[in-house]
Amino acid sequence: MxxxxxxxxxxxxxxxxxxxxxxxxxxxxxxxxxxxxxEDCILGTIQKDDLSIVQSEETFIxxxxxxxxxxxxxxxxNGG
Amino acid sequence: MKITSIDKNNSKEKMKYIAxxxxxxxxxxxxxxxxxxxxxxYNNLVNMDQVKNMVNSIPMPNFPLIGKAPIELSVGLVExxxxxxxxxxxxxxxxxxxxxKDISKPILESDQVKNNPVVCxxxxxxxxxxxxxxxxxxxxxxxxxxxIRGGLSIGAKAYLMATNQIDYxxxxxxxxxxxxxxxxxxxxxxxxxxxxxxxxxxxxxIKDFATERKKEDIVKTPKMNFEGxxxxxxxERVLPNYSELKSTENAITNYRSKGQLHEIPANAKER
Numbered sequence: 001m002x003x004x005x006x007x008x009x010x011x012x013x014x015x016x017x018x019x020x021x022x023x024x025x026x027x028x029x030x031x032x033x034x035x036x037x038x039e040d041c042i043l044g045t046i047q048k049d050d051l052s053i054v055q056s057e058e059t060f061i062x063x064x065x066x067x068x069x070x071x072x073x074x075x076x077x078n079g080g
Numbered sequence: 081m082k083i084t085s086i087d088k089n090n091s092k093e094k095m096k097y098i099a100x101x102x103x104x105x106x107x108x109x110x111x112x113x114x115x116x117x118x119x120x121x122y123n124n125l126v127n128m129d130q131v132k133n134m135v136n137s138i139p140m141p142n143f144p145l146i147g148k149a150p151i152e153l154s155v156g157l158v159e160x161x162x163x164x165x166x167x168x169x170x171x172x173x174x175x176x177x178x179x180x181k182d183i184s185k186p187i188l189e190s191d192q193v194k195n196n197p198v199v200c201x202x203x204x205x206x207x208x209x210x211x212x213x214x215x216x217x218x219x220x221x222x223x224x225x226x227x228i229r230g231g232l233s234i235g236a237k238a239y240l241m242a243t244n245q246i247d248y249x250x251x252x253x254x255x256x257x258x259x260x261x262x263x264x265x266x267x268x269x270x271x272x273x274x275x276x277x278x279x280x281x282x283x284x285x286i287k288d289f290a291t292e293r294k295k296e297d298i299v300k301t302p303k304m305n306f307e308g309x310x311x312x313x314x315x316e317r318v319l320p321n322y323s324e325l326k327s328t329e330n331a332i333t334n335y336r337s338k339g340q341l342h343e344i345p346a347n348a349k350e351r
Contacts, residue, residue, distance in 0.1 A: 002086070011082040049083045 002030060002046060010051065016042065022066040029054070031067045043067065 002008075006018045016032035019041075023029070030051075032042040043060060044053045054060050 007087040008083050009085040009087075011084055013084075046083070051081045051083055053081075 002028065007035065008032070008051075020067045022063065024059075024063050024066055029063050029067065 002018055002021060004018055004020060007015055008018065009015050015035050017035050018030050019033045020031045021028060027045050028047075029043065029045055032044065032051075034041070042051070042053055043063065044051045046052075054063065
């Protein structure tokens with residue numbers, strides 16, 4: 001199962017780390033950050049080995065707060 | 081787009097990638113905040129006074145430690161995000177974040193902030209922790225950890241404000257998803273009460289600078305309920321002095337209700 005900290009490589013050879021995930025309307029959404037370019041961020045859904053970027057404004061507005069909500073703070077316990 | 085590989089990382093390896101996550105955390109929080117508060121509004125152009133007010137009201141408790149970088153990165157992030165939405169959104173996002181940069185720059189560079197004893201104290205404490213970690217040799221550097229915690233804290237706080245879980249008085253609405261408080265208290269958990277007060281004082285200092293500069297523009301000034309925050313954090317951590325605070329507070333309330341406590345006039349001179 002995909003989780004925070006996993007690194008995925010896309011067919012364009014770009015590598016992204018999963019910064020957060022959430023389930024919304026039974027779909028897995030991921031927030032990806034390019035490990036070499038912090039401005040390159042993607043909000044998308046993953047099904048099997050396919051990444052689809054979110055295009056809908058409505059979905060974006062609904063999902064982004066859930067994504068932020070789910071940021072994994074546990075790695076910072078015990079001083080990190 | 082096809083995913084060609086997935087690398088699973090353990091906790092230690094994940095920390096290597098924390099910098100992009102921190103910075104995107106800040107950008108994410110700011111973006112969500114601006115969307116939820118209607119500043120990023122794709123149907124109507126928002127006037128710049130409203131944008132200024134909104135940006136000024138975003139709490140940035142870690143300005144001295146975090147710096148401008150997250151705001152600059154936010155510009156790129158918001159541009160990419162609002163590309164799905166429209167030209168107006170891009171123009172507005174650019175304007176608002178350029179404004180945020182303009183507002184923050186003189187504050188960060190001012191002598192008042194650099195020489196402020198509270199800000200210096202925070203830096204001293206941070207530096208002390210850095211040296212300790214260097215001696216330990218087993219942990220990541222503290223400025224990095226502080227950046228991480230600060231970035232996520234800012235993003236979390238912006239989100240909490242935008243979703244009305246905390247209001248402008250920083251009063252926590254615990255009945256709404258109470259575990260969210262831990263997002264903030266986790267950031268503060270290393271900080272003892274004295275340091276917490278220093279942090280809160282510095283927050284007030286920075287807010288005061290922004291207030292002075294934009295006094296005429298601010299429609300809604302965030303009020304900081306410092307004592308309430310300290311008491312809540314004390315309660316969460318069950319510090320030994322909380323019961324003293326509480327009994328003192330009860331005594332004062334009791335005396336007041338009986339008319340036995342007389343307020344000292346503001347112009348009274350000390351003996």
